[in-house]
Amino acid sequence: MRLWSLHPRHLDRRGLTGCWRESLLAQAVLAGRTNGYRSHPQLERFRAQVDPLAAVGADLDVLAEEATARGYRFDRTRIDAAPADGEGPMRIPVTDGPLDLEWRHLLTKLEHRSPDHWQRAHLLAGPEPHPLFTVVPGPLETWEREPG
Numbered sequence: 412m413r414l415w416s417l418h419p420r421h422l423d424r425r426g427l428t429g430c431w432r433e434s435l436l437a438q439a440v441l442a443g444r445t446n447g448y449r450s451h452p453q454l455e456r457f458r459a460q461v462d463p464l465a466a467v468g469a470d471l472d473v474l475a476e477e478a479t480a481r482g483y484r485f486d487r488t489r490i491d492a493a494p495a496d497g498e499g500p501m502r503i504p505v506t507d508g509p510l511d512l513e514w515r516h517l518l519t520k521l522e523h524r525s526p527d528h529w530q531r532a533h534l535l536a537g538p539e540p541h542p543l544f545t546v547v548p549g550p551l552e553t554w555e556r557e558p559g
Contacts, residue, residue: 421527468492506549
């Protein structure tokens with residue numbers, strides 16, 4: 412399971428659709444609808460929130476917005492706890508350690524499967540975080556693991 416801290420605009424089609432599926436799985440785990448992945452470290456940062464389902468719902472909402480901007484149709488009715496209209500954005504702190512690790516990991520993936528995305532990514536000064544997250548200085552989080 413990979414729940415990206417990077418802005419979904421950095422993801423290619425395969426990455427965006429995969430992140431949608433994995434975020435839906437995270438939502439199912441947090442809602443108690445599945446027994447698998449209950450101990451997955453990527454869920455720690457969502458479980459640490461006052462309302463974990465709203466946090467993962469905010470993640471899914473941003474993914475759906477990006478999909479719509481690209482002309483894809485992600486089924487928003489699958490979001491259990493979508494942010495209410497007019498509600499300010501939820502913000503979760505994330506250290507720059509995981510953001511840097513994710514950026515390198517994504518660039519490696521894009522180089523092989525989506526060279527056009529890879530080239531555009533190299534023109535950027537660096538990664539933009541997912542709007543759900545506020546970046547703070549620090550090392551890797553406890554929930555992050557080096558890709559194998």
